[in-house]
Amino acid sequence: MSTIDLSQLVTWRRELHRFPEIGWSEFTTTARLITELRGMGLEVLAGPNVINREFVRGRKADVVERGLALAQERGISQALLDEMDGLTGCMAVFDSGKPGPTVALRFDIDCVAVQECAAGDHIPNSGDFASKSAGLMHACGHDGHMSIGLGIAKWLVENSRSLGGKVKLLFQPAEEGVRGARPMAESGIVDDADYFLGMHIGFIAKTGEIVLNPNNFLCTTKYDFRFYGAPAHAGAEPHIGRNALAGACHAATQMLGISRHGKGMSRINVGVIRAGEGRNVVPAYGEIQVEVRGEDESINTFMAEQVERMAKGVAQSFDLRLESEVMGEAVDLRNDPELIDLLADVVAQHPELTAVAQRSFGGSEDATILAKRVQRHGGKSIYFIVGADLKAGHHQAEFDFDEKQLKTSVELFVGCLQKLMVK
């Protein structure tokens, strides 16, 4: 069985680090993944074949346009762009041709809107692979995740004779803002999966730690609410205005006052408000960007229903037209014990690694939507953490991770696949 080649993983990761793309604009990234994976001989699906357009959230037209224009500038072939048909992300399918289970693996591919740090000792600078796109950076490790996915793909191709069943490698767009998993799930591509495995590098664990069963995945729903009223000169005839700023402010104060839930943790944040165009005009437009969270789906649903009701009520109060848009969502997750045990066995084969049974995740991750979809169809799912020392926290300009853990990650996936697929 061929060994995992760290230098190849690093090369992939660094090349991807140079060209970060924000959610739903990952045309260059997707094209490179497709080319690489097809180059290995794998079947790759893209565009509407892996993304159900109806469930796409938080996809801004101008962001998509810029991503497309940049891809064309960078020489991505029009054929590939046509195949994507405006939708990023792809799925490679490894089929052993022999009986066996179907295993879905998921890697996220988008970057965050952070300006990469310019310091000389920041490794992407000293190693000459810093972001070439101003204001954008792979500061969450998704470059690493893609590299891991490619490494697994390579291993599968090289070891196909010893394997049974199929592996679907999902390269998911728009994880930031928890937007991409839902439309990927709704395309149906994981409905036949017997197993689902997802992971994150770094985050809540240091190099050497593997968190088998992170818990406290927060269910969340992200909303934009837009209120449309009517302008008026604030001095001469304020009464003909329909005040969208007043509406947006009351919506915000109502939402912040949603009751705690007696059964567990809930959260509400109105993260952004923008309303009004000029000091002396009754504001005709206002918007708020909101997120709710809950310890489980019922609590999140309670919160979501309240904010929706309040947005409607405020629109009624101030005679405004309301546009509500779900911008993203994630659910909670309970890892299946069978896969926890399986991963524990794999970790146990690595003396340099320590298994951490449980640790609080405390955030939201839309891999949970894919994982729960598999569970609802009778499959088993796990999402785990591969520890990696970090230079700075996720989403910070100085973020960088211990690249050696790319290899650890591939080895853990491969270890699991061997247990699941080797006869």
Add this chain to the structure above:
Amino acid sequence: MSTIDLSQLVTWRRELHRFPEIGWSEFTTTARLITELRGMGLEVLAGPNVINREFVRGRKADVVERGLALAQERGISQALLDEMDGLTGCMAVFDSGKPGPTVALRFDIDCVAVQECAAGDHIPNSGDFASKSAGLMHACGHDGHMSIGLGIAKWLVENSRSLGGKVKLLFQPAEEGVRGARPMAESGIVDDADYFLGMHIGFIAKTGEIVLNPNNFLCTTKYDFRFYGAPAHAGAEPHIGRNALAGACHAATQMLGISRHGKGMSRINVGVIRAGEGRNVVPAYGEIQVEVRGEDESINTFMAEQVERMAKGVAQSFDLRLESEVMGEAVDLRNDPELIDLLADVVAQHPELTAVAQRSFGGSEDATILAKRVQRHGGKSIYFIVGADLKAGHHQAEFDFDEKQLKTSVELFVGCLQKLMVK
């Protein structure tokens, strides 16, 4: 022509002062008026004949019950109470039997919820005619208004031979809170009137001043909004509550923020809020008492529509059941020049009186509803002020007015009637 007898007017006024009754509970008062007027030989209508029950506002069942019980205790005959059928107020009709115009005069009969002052030098105390009902007092002069009405009735009966046409003397209940005029108007009893005359004693004028054309009558609508939610233990399961206190508070803050009107004066007041039963229970009930005003009907309507919309919006936001009730209303008024001139002529016959052409009323008075009703049917209307020195402002415990102006008032009415009705 018989002279007006001040001592009779004072006797009536003092007897009525002893037994003040709050709006919609004036059963004793109405019974005494009916008895007195029928004793003069006049036809008197009462109950549903003068009040359209459908338009009755702000009539509290417990207040009505107490008023009825008290009337029975005081020996009011059951026949009279049956005639009223729960509705206070009455109208005496003087018919000369000869051709001539129909003139409607209006006098209000309810008291206010003020505890009369106990000082020995307060004339109702020294004169032994203070209120016998704790917490209630004729502190607005309506006792005087009724006395004036009786005085005019007596004069009409005594001078019927020289007169043509008809006079309708309206004794209106529930002026406080501007509740009684609308259902009286809606009964249709002034629809045949050629002229309408109303007045107030004191208020914006001193003894000797007669304000011919008070202006700035504010249109107003009074609302009670009641919100019904669901209680919950605030510690154990706050999320099952539907918080009526939150709703009532947001309704209040929204309403206070209704835009000024570019075309003229507007007002909004949330005068009372009551919500919640205990510190540790999510409040299931909340109510607010609201009034809006406007310089004219269109501005008042603007304000009224906003508060209604906001009450609905807040009910939607907090998932509450809403009860809205109009508790009272008054409109603006423009006195007809013909009657202003007529009254000016009458005043000019009294060397001790000074005519004030115009002065701001600056408040609300529901006689305007009757006056405008007459105008809409082609008649002419006037509402004027008979000045009277006051011991203290209206609605205060020390209120008392210069009783000599009762006679002045009757003389002015009689002067007008002579000009309108004598051939």
Add this chain to the structure above:
Amino acid sequence: MSTIDLSQLVTWRRELHRFPEIGWSEFTTTARLITELRGMGLEVLAGPNVINREFVRGRKADVVERGLALAQERGISQALLDEMDGLTGCMAVFDSGKPGPTVALRFDIDCVAVQECAAGDHIPNSGDFASKSAGLMHACGHDGHMSIGLGIAKWLVENSRSLGGKVKLLFQPAEEGVRGARPMAESGIVDDADYFLGMHIGFIAKTGEIVLNPNNFLCTTKYDFRFYGAPAHAGAEPHIGRNALAGACHAATQMLGISRHGKGMSRINVGVIRAGEGRNVVPAYGEIQVEVRGEDESINTFMAEQVERMAKGVAQSFDLRLESEVMGEAVDLRNDPELIDLLADVVAQHPELTAVAQRSFGGSEDATILAKRVQRHGGKSIYFIVGADLKAGHHQAEFDFDEKQLKTSVELFVGCLQKLMVK
């Protein structure tokens, strides 16, 4: 060793049930307790000797007056009332005269403002011991708690020879609203205690269950905030008003919006709002009754600081004078393992009882303040639940508990005391 006499416990409980008294007005109750306990030969302290007046919360003058007047009417001696000096509650001290530990036991004595149910099958009705005070009822079981305290006192006196050390039996006023424990603690009477034991009957356990270690005692602080502004006629000169209703409503909406706490459960409730006197007056007075809770003291302190800050901010915004009053408080509690084990051993001697190791209390109880005071001085504390079948939930008109558990309760206390005090 004498046995515990259930019929005596029932007699005591039923007599106390007849005369319920609301917090800080328990003069009759306290007098009867003192008389009974002194009759057993115990030393009893009362008034300022057991209550530190400076820390008294939520004591309304009119309630105290009514309680005192009623006590005098019922023939309570003036000497006893003088001894209380306006402060209810008392402490009996059993001193064995021999070396040994000091054990503090706590029983609460106030009732709740509930009208007892009138149904014939309600046992206090069929047994002829229903509340004689309209609107007041021992609907939380404190009548039972007092009976248990008296039973223990009797046992101690009868078994003094076999015991070492001292027992302090605290009869605490004003538990409802968590008001009485703090000033009792601040009097210093439990500072010498080596052990503290408190309990509640019913609540979260059925007959036969003993909850050894109820957890999730919520820290709480209760506030009244009173806002004083200036009235104004809402039509004529609204601008001279300083609107206390607006202030109270904004305070409520701000407080409901206090952020969740990332470290654990928090609660906020604005249970009552009252503001304004009349529809057409800018409101000059407004009050809100508030409670905050937290899973631990730091979270409760976070919440308390926020509401205090908001009340001040709103007073600043609307130019109001603010009165803030802490109306009650309770803290969290962790039972000491030594006493959990001791109680478990006692329960194990009763085959009819089942020990429940842990169950969520989920509410607030100010015995925790006394318990923590003992712990801070180096002692050990426990608060446990003696299950009892209920006819209806606590604070309901149909509430009644299984009286046989009075005897169980005394036996458990006695069992513990034997282990702690018998040489």
Add this chain to the structure above:
Amino acid sequence: MSTIDLSQLVTWRRELHRFPEIGWSEFTTTARLITELRGMGLEVLAGPNVINREFVRGRKADVVERGLALAQERGISQALLDEMDGLTGCMAVFDSGKPGPTVALRFDIDCVAVQECAAGDHIPNSGDFASKSAGLMHACGHDGHMSIGLGIAKWLVENSRSLGGKVKLLFQPAEEGVRGARPMAESGIVDDADYFLGMHIGFIAKTGEIVLNPNNFLCTTKYDFRFYGAPAHAGAEPHIGRNALAGACHAATQMLGISRHGKGMSRINVGVIRAGEGRNVVPAYGEIQVEVRGEDESINTFMAEQVERMAKGVAQSFDLRLESEVMGEAVDLRNDPELIDLLADVVAQHPELTAVAQRSFGGSEDATILAKRVQRHGGKSIYFIVGADLKAGHHQAEFDFDEKQLKTSVELFVGCLQKLMVK
């Protein structure tokens, strides 16, 4: 006496129309005015000599920088820019050298942020003098006002022999947002003026109408309030945030609820709100742009005090740091009868003009600050309207005015000056 040359006025106006500059960035404009006026032989003061820096409002550093850079690009001499020292606007002084009164005239020089319309039939397009600065346009007529000022200057120089006294021609920056007059007044340059004349072209009057005494100038104060809190991750530890969005929203809702004023018209507008940076972060920054107005200074002061108090109160409530900045202000004005009569006489000499005695201005204009300053020092002031047919309303992209009224305007000023200054 030389005649007024319309073609020269049009040439000046069109040249100025090409280079519109927003308030406090009018460096090119000021330089051209100085050069032109000095070319006529007049003394011209600029920079700190005409602007008291301490009272400068609403001057954004980036706007100033761009204006300066553009002026340098356009070849404005560094000496002139040094003279301005960062402050735009200037004053030309005509001194006849003979005894006589001092007359101050005021012309405003800034443009508005409007993109000029591109239609071919828009005269600035067909006449080839449209704005060369994207997003900026002289759409209020200030280009015309400057041309009128230059025309008067030319006439004064040409007719100096027949005149006594002095004329100060103020070219005021930053009228939009009512920012420039106050610091100009505070420099003291009009304190010696016996007369003050200001005017606006168009607005409330058509070609041929001269409004002698526009009334209802609204007093106004413009504020920016900036709230600084602390960010926090909205999921993990929301409690460490200090929520500036909540503060800004509550400030807005409080301010909208400021009471109407019983003595006259008031206005409040929160025209813009901006808060928060991301959906999942507790917002650390929020700002609102506010304006209040009042029919007179006392009402405006009432409104201004309320918003300042509320901003402070909200900062207290939410533990935020507050920055308050006055961004502009204007006062009311009563024209002096002496000057109204004088202007009426001048208008009467023009048969093609109609004098309109009074018409409501209904807006705010900071010339009133200069005018009232003159009145407070014992002088007389007038602000009048020279009617001009408009293609579209002020501040609209299609705005254009009847250029022939430039000549009318100069003639009216000159007519007044002749009456005031000719011996």
